Amino acid sequence: MKNIKNRLAPVGGVLLGAALFLTVNSYAQETRNIVVSVDGGDPVEVPLEVTQDGKVINWSFFGELAIGGDDGAILTGLNVTADPDPFLGYAIGVVDIGAPSVFGFAFGTPIVPTGPPSDVSVGFSASLTDGGNGAISITPVAPGVPVDGDGITEIHVANDGFPLTNDGHDLGPGAAFVGAPGGAFVHGPFNESGTIGGGPWTWMQLDVNFAGSGGNDFYGLTGSLLKVQGTVPEAGSTLLLTMLGLAGCAVSRRLRLFTK
Numbered sequence: 001m002k003n004i005k006n007r008l009a010p011v012g013g014v015l016l017g018a019a020l021f022l023t024v025n026s027y028a029q030e031t032r033n034i035v036v037s038v039d040g041g042d043p044v045e046v047p048l049e050v051t052q053d054g055k056v057i058n059w060s061f062f063g064e065l066a067i068g069g070d071d072g073a074i075l076t077g078l079n080v081t082a083d084p085d086p087f088l089g090y091a092i093g094v095v096d097i098g099a100p101s102v103f104g105f106a107f108g109t110p111i112v113p114t115g116p117p118s119d120v121s122v123g124f125s126a127s128l129t130d131g132g133n134g135a136i137s138i139t140p141v142a143p144g145v146p147v148d149g150d151g152i153t154e155i156h157v158a159n160d161g162f163p164l165t166n167d168g169h170d171l172g173p174g175a176a177f178v179g180a181p182g183g184a185f186v187h188g189p190f191n192e193s194g195t196i197g198g199g200p201w202t203w204m205q206l207d208v209n210f211a212g213s214g215g216n217d218f219y220g221l222t223g224s225l226l227k228v229q230g231t232v233p234e235a236g237s238t239l240l241l242t243m244l245g246l247a248g249c250a251v252s253r254r255l256r257l258f259t260k
Contacts, residue, residue: 071098086111096212115199125188131216
């Protein structure tokens with residue numbers, strides 16, 4: 001199984017890489033690159049268009065970018081929206097070609113101080129398309145950050161900080177589908193809301209980790225985290241976009257990510 005890895009040291013059992021810190025008021029629109037390679041092969045640049053509308057930052061990649069040849073993956077889209085007021089949302093599109101892969105993403109942003117208590121609303125959904133053999137699966141992978149206490153490993157994990165503290169509303173159990181070759185399936189939507197204690201929180205983070213089933217299967221994932229409003233902070237906050245790999249997994253190929 002292929003696994004997303006990085007070039008940095010492990011933090012709490014998770015390897016973080018491809019980290020981009022940007023000052024909110026430092027640009028109107030620009031492009032930043034994530035550089036990706038598989039097993040030390042030729043690097044591929046993933047251009048992320050970064051735009052700002054007031055205090056809201058949006059990162060986006062639209063297109064189709066193959067990474068790692070016949071046993072890698074294809075990135076078909078990545079969109080992240082962060083609002084410190086506070087909201088965090090994402091949309092991811094990947095095709096798992098060749099052997100099954102493990103994918104990991106982490107998105108985080110500073111937020112206005114919230115809590116205690118804090119009202120949270122969390123959402124997650126996945127759209128899956130079989131690559132041709134009539135079967136497709138999506139399996140949650142432990143993210144290496146705090147998780148809720150329901151005993152179920154889930155794809156979409158929501159935390160506040162600092163220190164990172166789980167919101168108690170992780171979403172997205174595993175699923176497997178069988179049907180006609182090339183069939184499309186929907187996993188979800190899953191939605192939860194509630195009130196959490198602690199804080200005041202000044203950071204929120206979404207970790208998305210799953211194993212695909214290879215064979216050109218497509219995965220389109222969307223998720224969000226919304227919290228109560230507070231006083232808008234001064235401009236100059238930062239957005240962290242991180243793509244991460246999981247430590248301790250048996251792998252046949254390793255996808256390495258770093259910034260340029």
